[in-house]
Amino acid sequence: MPAFGLSSSPANRPAAGPNRGKQMDDQTTAGHNQVDALPRAVDRPMSGIQERAAKQRREWHHVLLLTPAVLWVLFAVLVPVAMIVWVSFRRMKGGLLEPALTIENWTTALSQGITWTLVFRTLWTTGVVLVIVAALGLTAGYFLSRFVKKPRTQALLLMLAILPFWTSYIIRIVTWQPLLGERGVLNWTLVRLGIINEPSSAFLFNQGVMMFAMVSLYVVFVIGPVYWAFGTISPDVVAAARSLGATPWKAFWTVELPLAKGGLVAGSFFAAIFLFGDYATERLIGGGTHPALAGTVKAYAGYGQWPAASALGVLLIVMVFLVLGLFMKFHNLRREL
Amino acid sequence: MALDFEKMAQIRAAADRACTRRSFLTGGLKVAAGVALGGVAGAGLAGCGSDGTATTTSAGGSGATQAGADATLGPISEIGLSLTEDPRILTAAEEALGFKVNGRADGLGNQLTFWLQNYKQFDINQVNFSQNGALAATLRPIAVADIPAWNDQVIDLFRTPGVPGYSDKSGWPIAGTYTSQAVQSEKYDEFIGVPTWFGFDAFGYVVDKTAGDVTSYGAIFDPGNKGKSTLLNEPITSVMKIATYLQGTNQYSFTGALNNLTPEDLDICFQFLGEHKAKGQFRLFWSDFGQLVGLLTAGEIVVGDFWASACAAANKAGANVRFVNDPAEGSNGWIQGATISAETKNYEAATKFINWYLESGIPGSILGVQGYYSPRPDTCKPILEAQSTTVDGINDWDYWYQGAKPEERPSLDERLPHVADWQSYPDEYERYAGLWTQFVAS
Numbered sequence: 100m101p102a103f104g105l106s107s108s109p110a111n112r113p114a115a116g117p118n119r120g121k122q123m124d125d126q127t128t129a130g131h132n133q134v135d136a137l138p139r140a141v142d143r144p145m146s147g148i149q150e151r152a153a154k155q156r157r158e159w160h161h162v163l164l165l166t167p168a169v170l171w172v173l174f175a176v177l178v179p180v181a182m183i184v185w186v187s188f189r190r191m192k193g194g195l196l197e198p199a200l201t202i203e204n205w206t207t208a209l210s211q212g213i214t215w216t217l218v219f220r221t222l223w224t225t226g227v228v229l230v231i232v233a234a235l236g237l238t239a240g241y242f243l244s245r246f247v248k249k250p251r252t253q254a255l256l257l258m259l260a261i262l263p264f265w266t267s268y269i270i271r272i273v274t275w276q277p278l279l280g281e282r283g284v285l286n287w288t289l290v291r292l293g294i295i296n297e298p299s300s301a302f303l304f305n306q307g308v309m310m311f312a313m314v315s316l317y318v319v320f321v322i323g324p325v326y327w328a329f330g331t332i333s334p335d336v337v338a339a340a341r342s343l344g345a346t347p348w349k350a351f352w353t354v355e356l357p358l359a360k361g362g363l364v365a366g367s368f369f370a371a372i373f374l375f376g377d378y379a380t381e382r383l384i385g386g387g388t389h390p391a392l393a394g395t396v397k398a399y400a401g402y403g404q405w406p407a408a409s410a411l412g413v414l415l416i417v418m419v420f421l422v423l424g425l426f427m428k429f430h431n432l433r434r435e436l
Numbered sequence: 437m438a439l440d441f442e443k444m445a446q447i448r449a450a451a452d453r454a455c456t457r458r459s460f461l462t463g464g465l466k467v468a469a470g471v472a473l474g475g476v477a478g479a480g481l482a483g484c485g486s487d488g489t490a491t492t493t494s495a496g497g498s499g500a501t502q503a504g505a506d507a508t509l510g511p512i513s514e515i516g517l518s519l520t521e522d523p524r525i526l527t528a529a530e531e532a533l534g535f536k537v538n539g540r541a542d543g544l545g546n547q548l549t550f551w552l553q554n555y556k557q558f559d560i561n562q563v564n565f566s567q568n569g570a571l572a573a574t575l576r577p578i579a580v581a582d583i584p585a586w587n588d589q590v591i592d593l594f595r596t597p598g599v600p601g602y603s604d605k606s607g608w609p610i611a612g613t614y615t616s617q618a619v620q621s622e623k624y625d626e627f628i629g630v631p632t633w634f635g636f637d638a639f640g641y642v643v644d645k646t647a648g649d650v651t652s653y654g655a656i657f658d659p660g661n662k663g664k665s666t667l668l669n670e671p672i673t674s675v676m677k678i679a680t681y682l683q684g685t686n687q688y689s690f691t692g693a694l695n696n697l698t699p700e701d702l703d704i705c706f707q708f709l710g711e712h713k714a715k716g717q718f719r720l721f722w723s724d725f726g727q728l729v730g731l732l733t734a735g736e737i738v739v740g741d742f743w744a745s746a747c748a749a750a751n752k753a754g755a756n757v758r759f760v761n762d763p764a765e766g767s768n769g770w771i772q773g774a775t776i777s778a779e780t781k782n783y784e785a786a787t788k789f790i791n792w793y794l795e796s797g798i799p800g801s802i803l804g805v806q807g808y809y810s811p812r813p814d815t816c817k818p819i820l821e822a823q824s825t826t827v828d829g830i831n832d833w834d835y836w837y838q839g840a841k842p843e844e845r846p847s848l849d850e851r852l853p854h855v856a857d858w859q860s861y862p863d864e865y866e867r868y869a870g871l872w873t874q875f876v877a878s
Contacts, residue, residue: 402873
């Protein structure tokens with residue numbers, strides 16, 4: 100049997116017309132081969148060897164297409180995660196990891212009440228922000244797709260929502276400080292209007308404001324997918340529902356929303372991933388007095404306590420997978436791929 | 437002590453062997469003689485000292501003992517705070533030494549992590565000595581003889597136990613500067629790291645906005661400042677300040693040194709901290725210099741364990757912050773200095789650079805006007821005396837070192853006896869870090 104590399108040599112190909120030579124130059128695109136294979140199969144049944152050769156050729160292309168992504172995931176995701184898991188079973192001394200394995204980091208982490216406080220706080224913050232982000236994203240995306248008629252205006256409005264993402268993540272967070280601080284724009288305005296007598300410190304460095312900032316940071320992750328999802332629903336479907344007697348409200352809930360659910364779930368999942376890992380907003384707007392898991396992982400790492408940081412990091416990763424499972428219950432995200 | 441001295445000794449032995457071999461190959465018999473005679477032949481030829489082929493150029497600075505420029509040395513790479521990696525300092529060093537010095541500035545928190553991950557690619561870590569214990573296995577000791585600038589002119593604080601500023605309980609700053617063998621033998625002939633600058637940590641407050649007694653750390657915990665106070669988000673220095681406060685006000689008497697608390701002592705501190713956090717005393721926990729200056733300038737906080745240099749920077753930006761030099765309970769001394777990587781291939785260049793740091797007086801004068809002291813004040817003195825950048829009519833030496841305006845800035849001699857203890861790496865560090873992280877998260 101010829102090896103993968105040899106299977107594409109002309110010797111393995113059926114005799115062919117003028118297109119054959121051209122196709123040989125297009126080895127890297129699997130699509131060409133498949134399209135090409137169809138008429139051939141109809142014209143002339145392939146021998147067993149020829150079929151196997153064609154199949155191998157397709158597999159070889161699959162491998163080629165997949166390789167960069169697989170390598171990337173391997174070195175940028177799987178290897179680091181494996182190292183985090185590995186470090187969570189080690190101890191440190193004098194700045195270096197000791198060779199012996201131990202479960203001490205885990206027994207400490209799991210037996211401490213504070214760990215579960217952190218887990219709860221992480222879920223609470225993510226949950227609350229996610230509900231708001233989903234509600235705002237859904238209404239904004241729906242508005243964009245149904246009530247803005249001109250595609251140009253749609254694109255322009257969507258662009259405006261995405262525009263802040265042209266600046267760095269940290270800058271987008273920090274910008275809330277001069278708006279909400281003691282000498283910030285909000286306090287200045289409220290004092291000027293006589294609504295409050297003295298500048299208030301209630302608008303910055305607390306959990307409520309932190310969640311508010313998080314909503315502003317992550318809502319666009321939902322707006323985009325929801326907008327596209329509604330855009331793919333044919334107007335005929337809605338018209339059909341209406342002509343069968345559904346009120347606009349009922350048509351939305353029973354026809355449009357279920358069809359657009361994928362966009363909502365996919366967008367919310369992206370937002371959730373970011374929320375789980377966002378320790379910067381927590382520190383810069385929340386004041387860092389009530390950190391969640393990610394902020395605590397960062398703190399441990401900064402103090403050179405890598406095993407403790409790793410154990411909590413693994414816990415965070417597990418939580419992300421559990422939440423992914425939960426999202427999959429609502430909607431099979433694989434269908435969106 | 438938690439320092440891994442066994443490991444350090446192994447590293448030292450290995451490094452000495454490598455050093456001798458390399459010197460022998462490059463410098464020939466002359467160097468071998470120098471190494472062999474190191475103990476008696478004087479600082480210049482000791483250990484990995486200068487080889488016979490060095491091309492000495494007059495590199496400005498302070499004359500005969502200036503380290504010679506040597507084209508065969510370096511380049512070296514170091515990490516430190518933005519204060520130590522000041523381009524003015526690095527440029528002056530390159531001019532004097534004739535090799536490139538790559539400096540990488542980082543925040544206090546990131547510095548530890550960065551060094552642990554990258555120490556093999558760097559030669560020097562200019563670090564707060566309270567972190568040395570966490571880094572022990574990545575550092576190699578430095579022979580005092582390799583730093584000729586470490587001579588009789590170094591202030592007594594770093595050479596003699598028992599002088600003002602010395603802590604009987606912890607043995608610092610001597611115990612934090614020299615390896616345990618060097619301390620035990622009383623020869624003081626080997627550094628963990630070379631002190632290059634030092635200072636005293638206390639607290640600061642915004643004038644006219646802070647309630648309570650502003651001469652005591654108690655102001656941070658005063659009910660009148662509820663929701664407006666802050667602490668540095670870092671276990672070693674913050675916990676030590678709490679202990680200094682509790683001991684200084686006779687609320688509790690600690691069994692161990694203030695910089696090396698026992699588990700029971702720690703529980704007392706964290707009980708105190710936890711109660712105040714639950715009451716909403718702290719507005720936030722700050723993490724770096726720039727952030728603190730921003731918070732002070734924006735008027736977000738009124739009292740906390742501010743750094744002197746951050747107070748000065750905030751005042752330049754229009755704030756009215758006062759740094760309390762010597763609180764009633766005492767200050768917390770700290771040492772910043774140069775440590776050398778266990779994996780360095782440039783030990784000789786590194787020691788020349790460190791020597792220059794002390795001997796030229798240039799870093800000392802740049803850091804001096806930011807409120808910090810050099811272990812060799814004599815080398816900074818001529819530079820500081822010749823300038824008056826802080827207060828009109830008073831030269832910088834008189835202001836920063838001599839206490840020309842004592843109500844703002846007492847003299848170094850006056851401040852030393854007020855040191856409660858020195859920031860160091862505690863034996864129970866893991867417990868410190870764990871409890872602190874839990875306290876912040878509670």
